[in-house]
Amino acid sequence: MTAPILVLGNVNVDLVLGPVDGWPAIGTEIEVERAEMRAGGSAGNTALALSGLDEPHLLVASTGDDPNGIWLRGEFDARFSDWIVDPGMTTTTVGIVHTGGDRAFFTTPGHLQRAAPEPLLERIDRAPREGAVAILSGNLLMPRIRNATSRILAELRARGWQTAIDPGWPPQGWTEKFRQTFVEWLGLADHILLNEEEVSGFGGADAILGLLPSASTLVVKRGPEGAVAWRNGEEIRVAAPKVEVIDTVGAGDTFNAAYLARHVAGASLEEALRHGVEVASFAVSTFPRSYGPAQK
Incomplete structure:
Protein backbone atom coordinates (compact mmCIF):
# COMPACT_ATOMS: atom_id res chain seq x y z
CA MET A 1 0.00 0.00 0.00
CA THR A 2 1.22 3.51 -0.78
CA ALA A 3 0.09 6.43 1.37
CA PRO A 4 1.39 9.97 1.88
CA ILE A 5 2.19 9.37 5.58
CA LEU A 6 4.40 6.51 6.75
CA VAL A 7 4.48 5.79 10.50
CA LEU A 8 7.43 3.89 11.99
CA GLY A 9 8.41 3.23 15.59
CA ASN A 10 7.05 1.84 18.83
CA VAL A 11 3.66 0.19 19.24
CA ASN A 12 2.79 -1.44 22.55
CA VAL A 13 -0.02 -2.21 24.97
CA ASP A 14 -1.01 0.70 27.22
CA LEU A 15 -2.83 0.26 30.53
CA VAL A 16 -3.91 3.73 31.64
CA LEU A 17 -5.06 4.23 35.25
CA GLY A 18 -6.06 7.29 37.23
CA PRO A 19 -6.27 9.88 38.35
CA VAL A 20 -4.10 9.74 41.45
CA ASP A 21 -3.21 12.61 43.74
CA GLY A 22 0.37 11.87 44.76
CA TRP A 23 1.83 8.37 45.18
CA PRO A 24 0.31 5.87 47.63
CA ALA A 25 2.45 4.53 50.45
CA ILE A 26 4.22 1.22 49.82
CA GLY A 27 2.05 -1.74 50.79
CA THR A 28 -1.26 0.13 50.50
CA GLU A 29 -4.02 -0.06 47.89
CA ILE A 30 -6.12 2.73 46.42
CA GLU A 31 -9.05 2.91 44.01
CA VAL A 32 -8.98 5.00 40.84
CA GLU A 33 -11.88 6.30 38.80
CA ARG A 34 -10.81 5.10 35.38
CA ALA A 35 -8.88 2.29 33.76
CA GLU A 36 -8.46 1.57 30.07
CA MET A 37 -6.40 -1.02 28.24
CA ARG A 38 -5.62 0.32 24.79
CA ALA A 39 -3.14 0.27 21.96
CA GLY A 40 -0.34 2.75 22.53
CA GLY A 41 3.26 3.66 21.96
CA SER A 42 4.28 6.85 20.21
CA ALA A 43 3.95 5.44 16.68
CA GLY A 44 0.83 3.54 17.66
CA ASN A 45 -0.88 6.64 19.02
CA THR A 46 -0.03 8.56 15.85
CA ALA A 47 -1.45 5.79 13.64
CA LEU A 48 -4.63 5.57 15.72
CA ALA A 49 -5.13 9.32 15.45
CA LEU A 50 -4.64 9.21 11.69
CA SER A 51 -7.23 6.44 11.48
CA GLY A 52 -9.58 8.46 13.69
CA LEU A 53 -9.13 11.41 11.36
CA ASP A 54 -9.66 9.15 8.31
CA GLU A 55 -6.25 10.10 6.92
CA PRO A 56 -4.54 7.58 4.58
CA HIS A 57 -1.30 6.30 6.09
CA LEU A 58 0.76 3.16 6.55
CA LEU A 59 1.97 1.93 9.95
CA VAL A 60 4.95 -0.42 9.82
CA ALA A 61 5.71 -1.78 13.29
CA SER A 62 6.29 -4.93 15.32
CA SER A 81 -1.00 -1.64 8.89
CA ASP A 82 1.97 -3.85 7.99
CA TRP A 83 3.04 -5.96 10.97
CA ILE A 84 6.33 -7.58 11.89
CA VAL A 85 5.52 -10.43 14.32
CA ASP A 86 8.47 -11.03 16.62
CA PRO A 87 8.68 -14.23 18.72
CA GLY A 88 8.33 -13.42 22.41
CA MET A 89 6.53 -11.10 24.78
CA THR A 90 4.85 -7.87 23.70
CA THR A 91 5.92 -4.71 25.50
CA THR A 92 3.39 -3.27 27.96
CA THR A 93 3.32 0.24 29.42
CA VAL A 94 1.34 1.23 32.52
CA GLY A 95 0.47 4.93 32.48
CA ILE A 96 -0.49 6.53 35.79
CA VAL A 97 -2.47 9.72 35.24
CA HIS A 98 -2.14 12.29 38.01
CA THR A 99 -4.71 14.87 39.01
CA GLY A 100 -4.49 17.67 36.46
CA GLY A 101 -3.53 15.35 33.59
CA ASP A 102 0.23 14.82 34.06
CA ARG A 103 1.40 11.23 33.90
CA ALA A 104 4.17 8.73 34.63
CA PHE A 105 5.00 5.55 32.72
CA PHE A 106 6.27 2.09 33.64
CA THR A 107 7.35 -0.01 30.62
CA THR A 108 8.36 -3.67 30.29
CA PRO A 109 11.11 -4.48 27.74
CA GLY A 110 9.33 -7.03 25.51
CA HIS A 111 9.39 -6.83 21.73
CA LEU A 112 10.65 -3.24 21.61
CA GLN A 113 14.03 -4.44 22.87
CA ARG A 114 14.22 -6.97 20.03
CA ALA A 115 12.94 -4.85 17.11
CA ALA A 116 15.50 -4.74 14.29
CA PRO A 117 15.94 -2.27 11.42
CA GLU A 118 16.21 -4.81 8.57
CA PRO A 119 12.57 -6.05 8.59
CA LEU A 120 11.45 -2.44 8.86
CA LEU A 121 13.45 -1.25 5.86
CA GLU A 122 12.38 -4.25 3.79
CA ARG A 123 8.76 -3.06 4.02
CA ILE A 124 9.36 0.56 2.99
CA ASP A 125 8.61 1.42 -0.63
CA ARG A 126 9.51 4.60 -2.45
CA ALA A 127 7.46 7.64 -1.50
CA PRO A 128 4.24 7.74 -3.54
CA ARG A 129 4.59 11.44 -4.35
CA GLU A 130 6.55 14.56 -3.60
CA GLY A 131 5.88 15.85 -0.10
CA ALA A 132 5.04 12.46 1.41
CA VAL A 133 6.36 12.18 4.98
CA ALA A 134 7.72 9.31 7.06
CA ILE A 135 7.76 9.78 10.83
CA LEU A 136 9.99 7.74 13.13
CA SER A 137 8.89 8.06 16.74
CA GLY A 138 9.63 6.40 20.07
CA ASN A 139 12.91 5.03 18.71
CA LEU A 140 14.76 5.73 21.96
CA LEU A 141 12.83 2.82 23.54
CA MET A 142 14.04 0.45 20.79
CA PRO A 143 17.82 -0.08 21.15
CA ARG A 144 18.49 -1.61 17.74
CA ILE A 145 16.26 0.90 15.96
CA ARG A 146 17.85 3.73 17.96
CA ASN A 147 21.32 2.64 16.90
CA ALA A 148 20.20 2.49 13.25
CA THR A 149 18.20 5.73 13.24
CA SER A 150 20.67 7.66 11.07
CA ARG A 151 20.69 4.82 8.57
CA ILE A 152 16.88 4.62 8.56
CA LEU A 153 16.47 8.37 8.03
CA ALA A 154 19.04 8.36 5.22
CA GLU A 155 17.29 5.40 3.55
CA LEU A 156 13.93 7.14 3.79
CA ARG A 157 15.32 10.24 2.10
CA ALA A 158 16.93 8.12 -0.59
CA ARG A 159 13.51 6.62 -1.30
CA GLY A 160 11.95 10.06 -1.71
CA TRP A 161 10.36 10.57 1.71
CA GLN A 162 10.48 13.73 3.77
CA THR A 163 11.49 12.70 7.29
CA ALA A 164 10.08 13.53 10.70
CA ILE A 165 11.35 12.44 14.11
CA ASP A 166 9.85 12.41 17.59
CA PRO A 167 12.32 10.28 19.56
CA GLY A 168 10.97 11.00 23.05
CA TRP A 169 12.99 11.55 26.21
CA PRO A 170 16.35 9.71 26.27
CA PRO A 171 16.19 7.09 29.07
CA GLN A 172 19.95 7.47 29.58
CA GLY A 173 19.61 11.26 29.85
CA TRP A 174 21.23 13.94 27.69
CA THR A 175 24.73 12.51 27.83
CA GLU A 176 27.43 13.99 25.60
CA LYS A 177 27.40 10.83 23.48
CA PHE A 178 23.66 11.02 22.95
CA ARG A 179 23.81 14.74 22.20
CA GLN A 180 26.24 13.98 19.37
CA THR A 181 23.91 11.27 18.06
CA PHE A 182 20.93 13.61 18.24
CA VAL A 183 22.81 16.28 16.27
CA GLU A 184 23.37 13.69 13.54
CA TRP A 185 19.63 12.96 13.45
CA LEU A 186 18.84 16.66 13.18
CA GLY A 187 20.78 16.84 9.95
CA LEU A 188 18.66 14.05 8.46
CA ALA A 189 15.19 15.25 9.54
CA ASP A 190 12.84 17.66 7.79
CA HIS A 191 10.48 17.92 10.76
CA ILE A 192 11.68 17.73 14.38
CA LEU A 193 8.72 17.28 16.73
CA LEU A 194 9.63 17.71 20.42
CA ASN A 195 8.03 18.78 23.68
CA GLU A 196 9.29 21.57 25.93
CA GLU A 197 11.10 19.22 28.33
CA GLU A 198 13.00 17.55 25.51
CA VAL A 199 14.02 20.89 24.01
CA SER A 200 15.14 22.14 27.42
CA GLY A 201 17.14 18.94 27.97
CA PHE A 202 19.15 19.62 24.82
CA GLY A 203 19.80 23.25 25.72
CA GLY A 204 16.87 25.19 24.30
CA ALA A 205 15.26 25.89 20.94
CA ASP A 206 18.03 28.29 19.87
CA ALA A 207 20.63 25.56 20.32
CA ILE A 208 18.63 23.21 18.09
CA LEU A 209 17.84 25.85 15.48
CA GLY A 210 21.52 26.64 15.18
CA LEU A 211 22.10 23.09 13.96
CA LEU A 212 19.23 22.84 11.47
CA PRO A 213 19.13 23.59 7.76
CA SER A 214 16.90 26.64 7.28
CA ALA A 215 14.27 24.63 5.36
CA SER A 216 13.81 22.14 8.21
CA THR A 217 10.99 22.66 10.69
CA LEU A 218 11.35 22.59 14.46
CA VAL A 219 8.06 22.15 16.31
CA VAL A 220 7.87 22.49 20.08
CA LYS A 221 4.71 21.09 21.67
CA ARG A 222 3.77 23.13 24.75
CA GLY A 223 0.76 21.29 26.15
CA PRO A 224 -1.95 23.69 27.36
CA GLU A 225 0.07 26.60 25.93
CA GLY A 226 -0.24 25.29 22.37
CA ALA A 227 2.77 24.98 20.06
CA VAL A 228 5.49 27.00 18.39
CA ALA A 229 7.36 26.25 15.18
CA TRP A 230 10.28 27.67 13.21
CA ARG A 231 11.03 27.31 9.48
CA ASN A 232 13.10 29.46 7.13
CA GLY A 233 13.62 32.05 9.85
CA GLU A 234 9.88 32.38 10.50
CA GLU A 235 8.39 31.76 13.95
CA ILE A 236 4.74 30.70 14.28
CA ARG A 237 2.89 30.41 17.60
CA VAL A 238 -0.54 28.86 18.09
CA ALA A 239 -2.46 28.93 21.38
CA ALA A 240 -4.43 25.93 22.59
CA PRO A 241 -8.16 26.11 23.31
CA LYS A 242 -9.23 25.78 26.93
CA VAL A 243 -10.43 22.24 27.65
CA GLU A 244 -11.08 20.08 30.69
CA VAL A 245 -8.13 17.69 30.63
CA ILE A 246 -8.90 14.04 31.34
CA ASP A 247 -5.96 12.08 29.95
CA THR A 248 -2.83 13.51 28.28
CA VAL A 249 -1.26 10.14 27.35
CA GLY A 250 -0.44 10.28 23.64
CA ALA A 251 -1.29 13.97 23.26
CA GLY A 252 1.95 14.79 21.48
CA ASP A 253 1.59 11.79 19.18
CA THR A 254 -1.93 12.89 18.29
CA PHE A 255 -0.58 16.35 17.53
CA ASN A 256 2.00 14.75 15.21
CA ALA A 257 -0.75 12.97 13.28
CA ALA A 258 -2.89 16.05 12.76
CA TYR A 259 0.08 18.30 11.96
CA LEU A 260 1.49 15.91 9.35
CA ALA A 261 -1.94 15.30 7.82
CA ARG A 262 -2.32 19.01 7.11
CA HIS A 263 1.28 19.32 5.97
CA VAL A 264 0.99 16.60 3.31
CA ALA A 265 -2.26 18.21 2.16
CA GLY A 266 -0.29 21.34 1.31
CA ALA A 267 -1.36 23.55 4.22
CA SER A 268 0.78 26.38 5.54
CA LEU A 269 2.92 25.88 8.62
CA GLU A 270 0.44 27.90 10.70
CA GLU A 271 -2.52 25.86 9.45
CA ALA A 272 -0.75 22.57 10.13
CA LEU A 273 0.31 23.74 13.59
CA ARG A 274 -3.21 24.90 14.44
CA HIS A 275 -4.77 21.63 13.31
CA GLY A 276 -2.31 19.68 15.46
CA VAL A 277 -3.11 21.77 18.53
CA GLU A 278 -6.89 21.62 18.04
CA VAL A 279 -7.04 17.85 17.50
CA ALA A 280 -4.69 17.08 20.42
CA SER A 281 -6.64 19.42 22.71
CA PHE A 282 -9.91 17.70 21.89
CA ALA A 283 -8.37 14.25 22.32
CA VAL A 284 -7.05 14.90 25.84
CA SER A 285 -10.52 16.05 26.94
CA THR A 286 -12.25 12.77 26.02
CA PHE A 287 -12.42 9.32 27.60
CA PRO A 288 -12.46 6.93 25.82
CA ARG A 289 -10.39 8.92 23.37
CA SER A 290 -12.07 10.66 20.45
CA TYR A 291 -10.83 13.07 17.77
CA GLY A 292 -14.21 14.79 17.64
CA PRO A 293 -15.26 17.87 15.73
CA ALA A 294 -11.76 18.39 14.35
CA GLN A 295 -12.17 15.26 12.22
CA LYS A 296 -12.47 15.53 8.48
Missing part, protein backbone atom coordinates in the same frame (compact mmCIF):
# COMPACT_ATOMS: atom_id res chain seq x y z
CA THR A 63 4.60 -6.78 18.18
CA GLY A 64 5.33 -9.98 20.04
CA ASP A 65 3.60 -13.25 19.13
CA ASP A 66 1.88 -13.62 22.52
CA PRO A 67 -1.85 -13.01 23.25
CA ASN A 68 -1.15 -9.33 23.92
CA GLY A 69 0.44 -9.07 20.47
CA ILE A 70 -2.61 -10.64 18.82
CA TRP A 71 -4.91 -8.23 20.68
CA LEU A 72 -2.68 -5.24 19.90
CA ARG A 73 -2.59 -5.87 16.15
CA GLY A 74 -6.36 -6.20 16.15
CA GLU A 75 -6.77 -2.66 17.51
CA PHE A 76 -5.44 -1.08 14.30
CA ASP A 77 -7.08 -0.68 10.91
CA ALA A 78 -5.78 -3.58 8.83
CA ARG A 79 -5.95 -1.42 5.68
CA PHE A 80 -3.26 0.86 7.09
Whole structure:
Protein backbone atom coordinates (compact mmCIF):
# COMPACT_ATOMS: atom_id res chain seq x y z
CA MET A 1 0.00 0.00 0.00
CA THR A 2 1.22 3.51 -0.78
CA ALA A 3 0.09 6.43 1.37
CA PRO A 4 1.39 9.97 1.88
CA ILE A 5 2.19 9.37 5.58
CA LEU A 6 4.40 6.51 6.75
CA VAL A 7 4.48 5.79 10.50
CA LEU A 8 7.43 3.89 11.99
CA GLY A 9 8.41 3.23 15.59
CA ASN A 10 7.05 1.84 18.83
CA VAL A 11 3.66 0.19 19.24
CA ASN A 12 2.79 -1.44 22.55
CA VAL A 13 -0.02 -2.21 24.97
CA ASP A 14 -1.01 0.70 27.22
CA LEU A 15 -2.83 0.26 30.53
CA VAL A 16 -3.91 3.73 31.64
CA LEU A 17 -5.06 4.23 35.25
CA GLY A 18 -6.06 7.29 37.23
CA PRO A 19 -6.27 9.88 38.35
CA VAL A 20 -4.10 9.74 41.45
CA ASP A 21 -3.21 12.61 43.74
CA GLY A 22 0.37 11.87 44.76
CA TRP A 23 1.83 8.37 45.18
CA PRO A 24 0.31 5.87 47.63
CA ALA A 25 2.45 4.53 50.45
CA ILE A 26 4.22 1.22 49.82
CA GLY A 27 2.05 -1.74 50.79
CA THR A 28 -1.26 0.13 50.50
CA GLU A 29 -4.02 -0.06 47.89
CA ILE A 30 -6.12 2.73 46.42
CA GLU A 31 -9.05 2.91 44.01
CA VAL A 32 -8.98 5.00 40.84
CA GLU A 33 -11.88 6.30 38.80
CA ARG A 34 -10.81 5.10 35.38
CA ALA A 35 -8.88 2.29 33.76
CA GLU A 36 -8.46 1.57 30.07
CA MET A 37 -6.40 -1.02 28.24
CA ARG A 38 -5.62 0.32 24.79
CA ALA A 39 -3.14 0.27 21.96
CA GLY A 40 -0.34 2.75 22.53
CA GLY A 41 3.26 3.66 21.96
CA SER A 42 4.28 6.85 20.21
CA ALA A 43 3.95 5.44 16.68
CA GLY A 44 0.83 3.54 17.66
CA ASN A 45 -0.88 6.64 19.02
CA THR A 46 -0.03 8.56 15.85
CA ALA A 47 -1.45 5.79 13.64
CA LEU A 48 -4.63 5.57 15.72
CA ALA A 49 -5.13 9.32 15.45
CA LEU A 50 -4.64 9.21 11.69
CA SER A 51 -7.23 6.44 11.48
CA GLY A 52 -9.58 8.46 13.69
CA LEU A 53 -9.13 11.41 11.36
CA ASP A 54 -9.66 9.15 8.31
CA GLU A 55 -6.25 10.10 6.92
CA PRO A 56 -4.54 7.58 4.58
CA HIS A 57 -1.30 6.30 6.09
CA LEU A 58 0.76 3.16 6.55
CA LEU A 59 1.97 1.93 9.95
CA VAL A 60 4.95 -0.42 9.82
CA ALA A 61 5.71 -1.78 13.29
CA SER A 62 6.29 -4.93 15.32
CA THR A 63 4.60 -6.78 18.18
CA GLY A 64 5.33 -9.98 20.04
CA ASP A 65 3.60 -13.25 19.13
CA ASP A 66 1.88 -13.62 22.52
CA PRO A 67 -1.85 -13.01 23.25
CA ASN A 68 -1.15 -9.33 23.92
CA GLY A 69 0.44 -9.07 20.47
CA ILE A 70 -2.61 -10.64 18.82
CA TRP A 71 -4.91 -8.23 20.68
CA LEU A 72 -2.68 -5.24 19.90
CA ARG A 73 -2.59 -5.87 16.15
CA GLY A 74 -6.36 -6.20 16.15
CA GLU A 75 -6.77 -2.66 17.51
CA PHE A 76 -5.44 -1.08 14.30
CA ASP A 77 -7.08 -0.68 10.91
CA ALA A 78 -5.78 -3.58 8.83
CA ARG A 79 -5.95 -1.42 5.68
CA PHE A 80 -3.26 0.86 7.09
CA SER A 81 -1.00 -1.64 8.89
CA ASP A 82 1.97 -3.85 7.99
CA TRP A 83 3.04 -5.96 10.97
CA ILE A 84 6.33 -7.58 11.89
CA VAL A 85 5.52 -10.43 14.32
CA ASP A 86 8.47 -11.03 16.62
CA PRO A 87 8.68 -14.23 18.72
CA GLY A 88 8.33 -13.42 22.41
CA MET A 89 6.53 -11.10 24.78
CA THR A 90 4.85 -7.87 23.70
CA THR A 91 5.92 -4.71 25.50
CA THR A 92 3.39 -3.27 27.96
CA THR A 93 3.32 0.24 29.42
CA VAL A 94 1.34 1.23 32.52
CA GLY A 95 0.47 4.93 32.48
CA ILE A 96 -0.49 6.53 35.79
CA VAL A 97 -2.47 9.72 35.24
CA HIS A 98 -2.14 12.29 38.01
CA THR A 99 -4.71 14.87 39.01
CA GLY A 100 -4.49 17.67 36.46
CA GLY A 101 -3.53 15.35 33.59
CA ASP A 102 0.23 14.82 34.06
CA ARG A 103 1.40 11.23 33.90
CA ALA A 104 4.17 8.73 34.63
CA PHE A 105 5.00 5.55 32.72
CA PHE A 106 6.27 2.09 33.64
CA THR A 107 7.35 -0.01 30.62
CA THR A 108 8.36 -3.67 30.29
CA PRO A 109 11.11 -4.48 27.74
CA GLY A 110 9.33 -7.03 25.51
CA HIS A 111 9.39 -6.83 21.73
CA LEU A 112 10.65 -3.24 21.61
CA GLN A 113 14.03 -4.44 22.87
CA ARG A 114 14.22 -6.97 20.03
CA ALA A 115 12.94 -4.85 17.11
CA ALA A 116 15.50 -4.74 14.29
CA PRO A 117 15.94 -2.27 11.42
CA GLU A 118 16.21 -4.81 8.57
CA PRO A 119 12.57 -6.05 8.59
CA LEU A 120 11.45 -2.44 8.86
CA LEU A 121 13.45 -1.25 5.86
CA GLU A 122 12.38 -4.25 3.79
CA ARG A 123 8.76 -3.06 4.02
CA ILE A 124 9.36 0.56 2.99
CA ASP A 125 8.61 1.42 -0.63
CA ARG A 126 9.51 4.60 -2.45
CA ALA A 127 7.46 7.64 -1.50
CA PRO A 128 4.24 7.74 -3.54
CA ARG A 129 4.59 11.44 -4.35
CA GLU A 130 6.55 14.56 -3.60
CA GLY A 131 5.88 15.85 -0.10
CA ALA A 132 5.04 12.46 1.41
CA VAL A 133 6.36 12.18 4.98
CA ALA A 134 7.72 9.31 7.06
CA ILE A 135 7.76 9.78 10.83
CA LEU A 136 9.99 7.74 13.13
CA SER A 137 8.89 8.06 16.74
CA GLY A 138 9.63 6.40 20.07
CA ASN A 139 12.91 5.03 18.71
CA LEU A 140 14.76 5.73 21.96
CA LEU A 141 12.83 2.82 23.54
CA MET A 142 14.04 0.45 20.79
CA PRO A 143 17.82 -0.08 21.15
CA ARG A 144 18.49 -1.61 17.74
CA ILE A 145 16.26 0.90 15.96
CA ARG A 146 17.85 3.73 17.96
CA ASN A 147 21.32 2.64 16.90
CA ALA A 148 20.20 2.49 13.25
CA THR A 149 18.20 5.73 13.24
CA SER A 150 20.67 7.66 11.07
CA ARG A 151 20.69 4.82 8.57
CA ILE A 152 16.88 4.62 8.56
CA LEU A 153 16.47 8.37 8.03
CA ALA A 154 19.04 8.36 5.22
CA GLU A 155 17.29 5.40 3.55
CA LEU A 156 13.93 7.14 3.79
CA ARG A 157 15.32 10.24 2.10
CA ALA A 158 16.93 8.12 -0.59
CA ARG A 159 13.51 6.62 -1.30
CA GLY A 160 11.95 10.06 -1.71
CA TRP A 161 10.36 10.57 1.71
CA GLN A 162 10.48 13.73 3.77
CA THR A 163 11.49 12.70 7.29
CA ALA A 164 10.08 13.53 10.70
CA ILE A 165 11.35 12.44 14.11
CA ASP A 166 9.85 12.41 17.59
CA PRO A 167 12.32 10.28 19.56
CA GLY A 168 10.97 11.00 23.05
CA TRP A 169 12.99 11.55 26.21
CA PRO A 170 16.35 9.71 26.27
CA PRO A 171 16.19 7.09 29.07
CA GLN A 172 19.95 7.47 29.58
CA GLY A 173 19.61 11.26 29.85
CA TRP A 174 21.23 13.94 27.69
CA THR A 175 24.73 12.51 27.83
CA GLU A 176 27.43 13.99 25.60
CA LYS A 177 27.40 10.83 23.48
CA PHE A 178 23.66 11.02 22.95
CA ARG A 179 23.81 14.74 22.20
CA GLN A 180 26.24 13.98 19.37
CA THR A 181 23.91 11.27 18.06
CA PHE A 182 20.93 13.61 18.24
CA VAL A 183 22.81 16.28 16.27
CA GLU A 184 23.37 13.69 13.54
CA TRP A 185 19.63 12.96 13.45
CA LEU A 186 18.84 16.66 13.18
CA GLY A 187 20.78 16.84 9.95
CA LEU A 188 18.66 14.05 8.46
CA ALA A 189 15.19 15.25 9.54
CA ASP A 190 12.84 17.66 7.79
CA HIS A 191 10.48 17.92 10.76
CA ILE A 192 11.68 17.73 14.38
CA LEU A 193 8.72 17.28 16.73
CA LEU A 194 9.63 17.71 20.42
CA ASN A 195 8.03 18.78 23.68
CA GLU A 196 9.29 21.57 25.93
CA GLU A 197 11.10 19.22 28.33
CA GLU A 198 13.00 17.55 25.51
CA VAL A 199 14.02 20.89 24.01
CA SER A 200 15.14 22.14 27.42
CA GLY A 201 17.14 18.94 27.97
CA PHE A 202 19.15 19.62 24.82
CA GLY A 203 19.80 23.25 25.72
CA GLY A 204 16.87 25.19 24.30
CA ALA A 205 15.26 25.89 20.94
CA ASP A 206 18.03 28.29 19.87
CA ALA A 207 20.63 25.56 20.32
CA ILE A 208 18.63 23.21 18.09
CA LEU A 209 17.84 25.85 15.48
CA GLY A 210 21.52 26.64 15.18
CA LEU A 211 22.10 23.09 13.96
CA LEU A 212 19.23 22.84 11.47
CA PRO A 213 19.13 23.59 7.76
CA SER A 214 16.90 26.64 7.28
CA ALA A 215 14.27 24.63 5.36
CA SER A 216 13.81 22.14 8.21
CA THR A 217 10.99 22.66 10.69
CA LEU A 218 11.35 22.59 14.46
CA VAL A 219 8.06 22.15 16.31
CA VAL A 220 7.87 22.49 20.08
CA LYS A 221 4.71 21.09 21.67
CA ARG A 222 3.77 23.13 24.75
CA GLY A 223 0.76 21.29 26.15
CA PRO A 224 -1.95 23.69 27.36
CA GLU A 225 0.07 26.60 25.93
CA GLY A 226 -0.24 25.29 22.37
CA ALA A 227 2.77 24.98 20.06
CA VAL A 228 5.49 27.00 18.39
CA ALA A 229 7.36 26.25 15.18
CA TRP A 230 10.28 27.67 13.21
CA ARG A 231 11.03 27.31 9.48
CA ASN A 232 13.10 29.46 7.13
CA GLY A 233 13.62 32.05 9.85
CA GLU A 234 9.88 32.38 10.50
CA GLU A 235 8.39 31.76 13.95
CA ILE A 236 4.74 30.70 14.28
CA ARG A 237 2.89 30.41 17.60
CA VAL A 238 -0.54 28.86 18.09
CA ALA A 239 -2.46 28.93 21.38
CA ALA A 240 -4.43 25.93 22.59
CA PRO A 241 -8.16 26.11 23.31
CA LYS A 242 -9.23 25.78 26.93
CA VAL A 243 -10.43 22.24 27.65
CA GLU A 244 -11.08 20.08 30.69
CA VAL A 245 -8.13 17.69 30.63
CA ILE A 246 -8.90 14.04 31.34
CA ASP A 247 -5.96 12.08 29.95
CA THR A 248 -2.83 13.51 28.28
CA VAL A 249 -1.26 10.14 27.35
CA GLY A 250 -0.44 10.28 23.64
CA ALA A 251 -1.29 13.97 23.26
CA GLY A 252 1.95 14.79 21.48
CA ASP A 253 1.59 11.79 19.18
CA THR A 254 -1.93 12.89 18.29
CA PHE A 255 -0.58 16.35 17.53
CA ASN A 256 2.00 14.75 15.21
CA ALA A 257 -0.75 12.97 13.28
CA ALA A 258 -2.89 16.05 12.76
CA TYR A 259 0.08 18.30 11.96
CA LEU A 260 1.49 15.91 9.35
CA ALA A 261 -1.94 15.30 7.82
CA ARG A 262 -2.32 19.01 7.11
CA HIS A 263 1.28 19.32 5.97
CA VAL A 264 0.99 16.60 3.31
CA ALA A 265 -2.26 18.21 2.16
CA GLY A 266 -0.29 21.34 1.31
CA ALA A 267 -1.36 23.55 4.22
CA SER A 268 0.78 26.38 5.54
CA LEU A 269 2.92 25.88 8.62
CA GLU A 270 0.44 27.90 10.70
CA GLU A 271 -2.52 25.86 9.45
CA ALA A 272 -0.75 22.57 10.13
CA LEU A 273 0.31 23.74 13.59
CA ARG A 274 -3.21 24.90 14.44
CA HIS A 275 -4.77 21.63 13.31
CA GLY A 276 -2.31 19.68 15.46
CA VAL A 277 -3.11 21.77 18.53
CA GLU A 278 -6.89 21.62 18.04
CA VAL A 279 -7.04 17.85 17.50
CA ALA A 280 -4.69 17.08 20.42
CA SER A 281 -6.64 19.42 22.71
CA PHE A 282 -9.91 17.70 21.89
CA ALA A 283 -8.37 14.25 22.32
CA VAL A 284 -7.05 14.90 25.84
CA SER A 285 -10.52 16.05 26.94
CA THR A 286 -12.25 12.77 26.02
CA PHE A 287 -12.42 9.32 27.60
CA PRO A 288 -12.46 6.93 25.82
CA ARG A 289 -10.39 8.92 23.37
CA SER A 290 -12.07 10.66 20.45
CA TYR A 291 -10.83 13.07 17.77
CA GLY A 292 -14.21 14.79 17.64
CA PRO A 293 -15.26 17.87 15.73
CA ALA A 294 -11.76 18.39 14.35
CA GLN A 295 -12.17 15.26 12.22
CA LYS A 296 -12.47 15.53 8.48
